Amino acid sequence: MTRPPASLTSHTVLPIGGTRAVLEASTAAETGDAALAVVLETSGSTYVRAGALALFDEHGGQTGWLSGGCLEPEIAQRAQQAMQARRTEWMEIDTRSDEDLLSGSAVGCRGRLRLALVPLPALPSWPAMVAAWRDGAGTLVMHVHADGRIEARIGSIEGTWQLDAATPPWTDASSRWPLSIAPMPSILVLGAGPETPVLLPMLRALGAHVTLVERRPRWRMHAAFADASLDETPTQALAASTRRHDAALVMHHHFELDREALAALAQAPIGFVGLLGPVRRRDDLFRVLTAAAREVLLPRLHSPIGLHLGGTGPEAIALSIAAQLQRHLHGVSA
Template sequence: MNDITGAVQDDGGLRAVLRALRTSPLPRCVLAVVVATEGSTYRKPGALIVLPAQGARVGWLSGGCLEAELEAAAADVLREGRARHLRMDTRGDDDLLFGSASGCRGVVELLLMPVDETSPLLAALRRLDTSARLELTLSADGAGEAANDTGSWQWPASATSAPGRWSLSLRAPERLLLLGAGPESMPLLRLAHLLGWSVEVVESRARWHAALTSADALHRDTAEVPALLETRRFAAAVVMSHHFSRDLAALRHAAAGEIGWVGLLGPIARRDALLAELDADLRARLLPRLQAPVGLRLGGEGPEAIALSIMAALQSRSGT
């Protein structure tokens, strides 16, 4: 039997869930979808958790206090082959003393659905990486539909009729483009994946390729950059080759493109020298989107600390 957890040990967030669901053929499992919340909750509507018949859960519902109840409910769903609406209420004193003991004072509602390789919902989720969003409509009896700009899917109820219908919008994992590589690349890739980002790298110098094997895509020809910026959906780019002319070319491409957040690695004097080489029009287009020097001031030095500061800046972007 395929193990859905083995391939996702270095991933986090929605990225980990989607990678687990790309296991082919997918073993029998339950997909839990947070459909509504009230008060203080660890996860919000649209969060996904995969609970396989065999193996470890992928994704979290809480800090651990609600997982036992969720796993027990998922076992029932697998045994019966029917969807289930689950409501967890931690607002009362009874829950604090005799229930989850979390003290979070919130309500989380989930729809648990059995899925396998033939499930239309699985097909829809496997296409989420190729589209910015997936619109879901789910009913308490397990029926639902999904749609994005690549197609639409529908599936029938798997349980008796029950009140409850929810509309959710799932956003695909954020996509990061690294223009150039250096000693920060490997820790940055690891941190980005743990935080749920997809990462593509453009680097033609062969000496860095061994450090980039975990990238979602490695582009070895810098001539590909204009096409990448035109055809891919990148939330952010970081210019980080440690080479002046390479970084200058990358900044020109980034300035001409539409990426809303561009980071530049290096000190202020180097930034100013690079900007002085840009045409006035390109410089004016780039400056509102540029963070340079890239990263938050967290303290520390060396590749790992720099990678952490870059990821912290990326996570703190408005809307992330």
Template sequence: MPIVVEPSLPPPPLGGLRALVAGVESLAAARRDGVLCVVVGSSGSTYRKPGALVLLDAAGVRVGALSGGCLEAELEARARDVLANGSAQSARFDTSGDEDRVFGSGTGCGGSIDVLLLPLPASNAPLRRALRAADARDVELVLDFVTDGERLGSGEACAGDERYRFDERGGAVDDDIAFATTGHVRVAPAPRVLLLGAGPETRPLLALTRLLGWRVELAEHRERWLRFATGSGIDDEHRDGPDRLADVVAATRFDAALVMNHNLDLDARCLRALAASAVPYVGLLGPAARRDELLAEIGDARDALRARLHAPIGLRLGGEGAEAIALAIVAQLQQEFARAAHA
């Protein structure tokens, strides 16, 4: 029976940190100033936690969210003030008391959130360069800020061994100028996933992972199966076959590898290679009986996989078909990534 693949479509839009970096670059290309809002503290129940980023310009929020929509109007007003004055500001949004229910946002969330609103000048913004560097190098971004006083909003950003210093107006600062930072946040790089094999699940899987801002690479050497990934927004492709898989996983950080070849022999070869790798999450598509057959086939390699192997892959959400499978896989991955981030 022939494989029917839909005509190539534009890749789904990006989300998450990658969308914010793209938005920052878009503002710079258009020579428009922006405002980067950084959550530097929170208490109680809040929509976003420290390290969350939101990008705004004169028209309002471009990328990200501070709340479910109830705080954005005030955030946009504050950002317009930053754009007009050219200097950073701090803001606290408190939804914990009775006054907020009657006179404020009315959310009833019961928490507070502290935000720095930092200018991103179109001409020369070290923060923009730091975001770009962290994204390109796939490293954590470490941000330190002055959170009060005359130099509020100044600080430095570190992307690996690269350091970018900025003043309260978002401009560059010489290394010999000292300031005492009192706020510290970390922004993790986007999760990175390796798909081993393409199939009917690839397109819906890529739609969801791109909306979450993950980086996804594909290892697939079979031409007819590659058609499932055409136009899906894969970040990189590896077409050398499973015998070169060890080189792929050794060269790049992967948070997860998903074995989805729809072929027993290829899946077994991939599992052997992953058993010798440091990839912390290995997912295997297919029913439990198929899993057991594969584990028996790979012999002693299964012992190195047991603590990392998720098979059958995906949360048991119910439903059937490629879209339901993709949703179950992404839901389990999101759960695992969140757990690892808070470990």
């Protein structure tokens, strides 16, 4: 993974977040012994939904959140038990009663979580599955069974593990929980500019994989903020890509380079195309594209890219773009 150079100030480098952060941490060499907290069921008002993940390691480290921080200490204790016993531990956290509003951790939420705490050393092929997920192989499907058996599959990689486990402590327990971990979002950024040092780390902090396509020497240094960078034309980059991109952003601040990028994207099956710049510039670009390119681009073009949040300057623009992509990637309608 590309890291920003030392010359770039550290406050611009945001940590990777989301499901991506949890899965990548679950295979990191420095993690050592760790347990994966898997949300099996939720009801009422909860911070997460079924399929959410968090990682707890033997040193007290944590990646990912299942609440606003109030429940994690209790979950961490149970995770330590799972690591030490090498068995799946079950956990129910129910804060739906009136008493929970004023006692204990005083969460203030009316919800229930049911969790499985799974010791990762008991899943020997787990790193290969995470690597496939990170490389864009698709959805990671898991089945957690009440008898301790866990099945997982992604692409052509499958795994079945039988772990020790007691009977889940709740009386209405299912015998099996099917869970799906959606593919990591992939965003293709065609062209760098003043927004790039803010936008790319922000997208990665939201859990996306970011590829930057940029040939101009002036802007090549910003490739350090991406997961991957290509010193190629948009046509070359799209032809060589083995990853399915969920969105593409055209951000060269250069008319001819943006025209070239739009022409290439007209031939690519990417459902969301964002174009930086005002409406008049978009219209001028469309006038120099072929009629066929205009026809296939128009239904998926978002221009000007970014939500109307207020503010000016590259930082405000980066935030507005990230907000629109977040809404799109999570299926929230305008």
